[in-house]
Amino acid sequence: MSRQPAAGSPPRIAAILQRYGTALAGAGVITFFLVMAPNFSSPGNLLNIVKETSFLAILALGFALALTVSELDLSIADIASLAAVTAGWCIQAGQSPGIAVAAALAIGTALGAANGFGVTVLKVPSLIMTLGTAAIAKGISFYITQGVAFVGRWPEGFTGIARGATFGVSNLIWSLVLVGIFCLFLMKSTQTGAHMTATGEAEEAARLAGIATKSMKRLGMILAGVLAGITAILLAANLSSAAPNMAGDFFLYAIAAVLLGMTMFEPGHPNVPGTVLSALVLKSLGNGLVLLGAPYYAQDIVLGAVIIGSVALSAGFMQNAAFKV
Amino acid sequence: MTEVSPLFSLRDVSKRYGAVEALTGVDLDVYSGDVIAICGDNGAGKSTLIKVLSGAEIASGGEIMLAGRRMHFRSPQDALAQGVATIYQDLALAPRLSITANIFMGAELTRPLLGRFLRVLDKARMAKQAEAYLKRLAVSIDDMSTPVERLSGGQRQAVAISRALRWNANVIIMDEPTAALGVRETAMVLDLIRRLRETRHTVVLISHNMADVVAVATRVAILKSGRKVFDTPIDGMSAGRLAGLIMSGGQ
Ligand SMILES: Nc1ncnc2c1ncn2[C@@H]1O[C@H](COP(=O)(O)OP(=O)(O)OP(=O)(O)O)[C@@H](O)[C@H]1O
Numbered sequence: 001m002s003r004q005p006a007a008g009s010p011p012r013i014a015a016i017l018q019r020y021g022t023a024l025a026g027a028g029v030i031t032f033f034l035v036m037a038p039n040f041s042s043p044g045n046l047l048n049i050v051k052e053t054s055f056l057a058i059l060a061l062g063f064a065l066a067l068t069v070s071e072l073d074l075s076i077a078d079i080a081s082l083a084a085v086t087a088g089w090c091i092q093a094g095q096s097p098g099i100a101v102a103a104a105l106a107i108g109t110a111l112g113a114a115n116g117f118g119v120t121v122l123k124v125p126s127l128i129m130t131l132g133t134a135a136i137a138k139g140i141s142f143y144i145t146q147g148v149a150f151v152g153r154w155p156e157g158f159t160g161i162a163r164g165a166t167f168g169v170s171n172l173i174w175s176l177v178l179v180g181i182f183c184l185f186l187m188k189s190t191q192t193g194a195h196m197t198a199t200g201e202a203e204e205a206a207r208l209a210g211i212a213t214k215s216m217k218r219l220g221m222i223l224a225g226v227l228a229g230i231t232a233i234l235l236a237a238n239l240s241s242a243a244p245n246m247a248g249d250f251f252l253y254a255i256a257a258v259l260l261g262m263t264m265f266e267p268g269h270p271n272v273p274g275t276v277l278s279a280l281v282l283k284s285l286g287n288g289l290v291l292l293g294a295p296y297y298a299q300d301i302v303l304g305a306v307i308i309g310s311v312a313l314s315a316g317f318m319q320n321a322a323f324k325v
Numbered sequence: 326m327t328e329v330s331p332l333f334s335l336r337d338v339s340k341r342y343g344a345v346e347a348l349t350g351v352d353l354d355v356y357s358g359d360v361i362a363i364c365g366d367n368g369a370g371k372s373t374l375i376k377v378l379s380g381a382e383i384a385s386g387g388e389i390m391l392a393g394r395r396m397h398f399r400s401p402q403d404a405l406a407q408g409v410a411t412i413y414q415d416l417a418l419a420p421r422l423s424i425t426a427n428i429f430m431g432a433e434l435t436r437p438l439l440g441r442f443l444r445v446l447d448k449a450r451m452a453k454q455a456e457a458y459l460k461r462l463a464v465s466i467d468d469m470s471t472p473v474e475r476l477s478g479g480q481r482q483a484v485a486i487s488r489a490l491r492w493n494a495n496v497i498i499m500d501e502p503t504a505a506l507g508v509r510e511t512a513m514v515l516d517l518i519r520r521l522r523e524t525r526h527t528v529v530l531i532s533h534n535m536a537d538v539v540a541v542a543t544r545v546a547i548l549k550s551g552r553k554v555f556d557t558p559i560d561g562m563s564a565g566r567l568a569g570l571i572m573s574g575g576q
């Protein structure tokens with residue numbers, strides 16, 4: 001048989017635009033603010049953006065891992081808030097920072113596992129399951145705090161997790177780098193990552209190929225919970241306080257970061273570099289808009305447009321990249 | 326041929342779905358290197374037969390012998406582990422994943438990274454082997470990272486068969502492999518089946534297309550209302566005669 005080229009591979013330039021078009025546009029947005037927005041480029045502001053990006057990107061990577069196994073996790077922000085409140089409660093009660101950290105991680109893991117159980121065993125669609133988990137987590141957060149924030153002079157052993165620096169670089173940045181490398185390694189270099197991807201792409205085919213698809217789904221949702229727990233620790237340590245709904249503002253941002261990330265690098269697939277870059281772009285956008293004097297609610301409008309636009313772009317313009325859950 | 330023992334045999338196999346008797350007392354011997362076509366009208370029990378053979382369904386009665394040993398397949402994975410692979414009508418591929426990812430799905434190659442504690446995917450070796458599997462089927466595609474959705478129907482069949490080869494399957498069951506294909510693609514898939522035969526694989530083929538059956542099969546078994554009513558070598562049989570046999574139920 002003769003050599004047959006794969007049909008329909010796009011020409012070179014189009015392929016490059018498809019992969020990097022929105023990434024370049026994002027870089028354009030950041031450049032615009034660097035030039036146009038007063039104080040955007042000040043070291044203090046840039047550091048602030050990078051820190052905000054760390055919280056956001058870590059939370060968003062959890063959403064991306066759940067989406068990799070084709071599940072929507074709408075509970076990440078409320079899990080993070082509950083985990084933060086739990087850590088804060090431990091600190092207020094005089095527990096050691098280690099206990100507070102462990103408690104936050106345990107909350108994230110447990111609620112992620114609950115989502116996984118609901119989806120794979122109880123057969124509740126993830127959209128519904130995680131919505132329920134979100135409501136429960138939110139309720140418990142308010143119960144624990146009685147509606148007020150935990151604030152106080154928290155031990156440096158705890159606040160240092162976020163405020164400290166290692167080798168002259170903020171621990172927040174280190175956290176993002178470590179989490180990012182872990183996710184990238186998991187997804188790209190391990191058999192588990194390949195099995196998660198196959199499960200998300202074609203569950204029945206993966207099952208017939210002997211992949212433990214339910215375990216992969218549970219793993220994706222547990223990891224989303226764990227990353228929400230890590231985000232919670234960093235948020236609480238950075239603010240030296242914990243309030244119910246403290247991660248609420250990150251919810252839409254995280255979803256937007258993942259979906260915008262899916263339009264770049266690996267169009268149509270949730271991916272680590274796309275998610276991290278998009279988190280940076282979105283946080284720059286939010287910050288720049290404020291500096292340019294745009295009203296606060298403009299951010300929400302922009303986020304909504306980014307969410308819809310990203311999915312439309314994935315599904316339409318890049319024909320091979322229909323978004324499915 | 327008859328003194329050689331069969332590669333696998335069905336003995337008095339039956340399958341009931343509630344009150345429906347989908348298969349009744351089916352005996353079938355398949356020899357290594359056979360391409361056996363299973364024919365019959367709609368509802369005759371063809372799909373049920375291969376589901377039982379592939380572990381997707383468990384027979385209600387009778388036994389399946391493979392290389393002289395009695396098999397108790399409880400799942401497609403059990404059958405796969407014994408070298409019996411099924412290529413489903415929808416091919417069970419992940420359209421947006423690469424050729425390599427599809428061929429190695431669930432059985433990825435890894436290499437050690439840090440001693441024996443951490444193993445990572447060996448992408449280069451998988452791509453190379455994927456190409457080799459396709460070459461064995463006389464199919465060459467330039468780029469193993471091409472998503473399967475960009476391939477033609479025949480090329481997709483080749484990917485699905487390569488996955489079966491990756492599992493070291495020596496019995497390959499195909500349900501209507503040419504059903505959705507055009508003339509050229511059908512010719513390609515028939516070539517793939519001939520290739521499998523040349524490489525001493527055994528193929529069980531379900532097809533409604535008589536021309537395809539007489540073109541590649543070595544034998545045909547005809548089912549009617551869950552019973553095997555006819556079992557004969559093809560030996561130059563015409564498509565018309567085969568159609569007549571199916572309609573008359575082997576008379
Ligand atoms: N899961 C099931 N539950 C109940 N009855 C079934 C089931 N699967 C098959 N049957 C019945 O068993 C009989 C054989 O079905 P089967 O699918 O094996 O036929 P077939 O020869 O593959 O037909 P077709 O050519 O239409 O694919 C039919 O009467 C069918 O209605």
Ligand SMILES: [Mg+2]
Pocket residue numbers: 371372373
């Ligand atoms: Mg059928």
